[in-house]
Amino acid sequence: MSDYTILNADDAKDAYADSDVPGEFRRLTDALGAEQVAVTLIRVPPHSDFEQGTGHYHDEIEELYIVARGTLTFRAGDDVQRVSAPSVVRVAPKTPRSHRNEGDEPVEIWAISKQLGRQDATKIDAFWDASPEAAQHR
Numbered sequence: 025m026s027d028y029t030i031l032n033a034d035d036a037k038d039a040y041a042d043s044d045v046p047g048e049f050r051r052l053t054d055a056l057g058a059e060q061v062a063v064t065l066i067r068v069p070p071h072s073d074f075e076q077g078t079g080h081y082h083d084e085i086e087e088l089y090i091v092a093r094g095t096l097t098f099r100a101g102d103d104v105q106r107v108s109a110p111s112v113v114r115v116a117p118k119t120p121r122s123h124r125n126e127g128d129e130p131v132e133i134w135a136i137s138k139q140l141g142r143q144d145a146t147k148i149d150a151f152w153d154a155s156p157e158a159a160q161h162r
């Protein structure tokens with residue numbers, strides 16, 4: 025194995041390509057051969073609820089969400105904030121979180137955390153009400 029890897033994020037599989045979930049979800053960790061960090065590229069089209077009203081939390085993982093493009097509506101716990109690029113959101117373990125794009129521009133987010141080598145996420149099915157500004161399906 026090489027001491028470094030270069031990957032075009034668009035070459036990584038989009039986990040939502042064959043679904044009605046709006047946007048893209050590209051896990052880059054395995055393709056990079058990363059051993060310590062997990063990296064995911066998330067693209068959310070205008071007026072789309074990427075997590076479809078659900079949320080999630082991690083038992084152990086602290087996550088960074090780098091908002092590289094657009095303005096994201098982000099919920100952490102009971103707080104809802106609009107986060108514009110270029111910004112970074114840090115979310116502590118056990119904190120419920122979700123995001124959607126209620127704006128007119130696409131949103132691009134990079135989710136980064138340590139890699140545990142096992143599943144750490146718990147889905148919350150009814151985390152927040154649907155938004156009239158963000159459709160839940162393509």
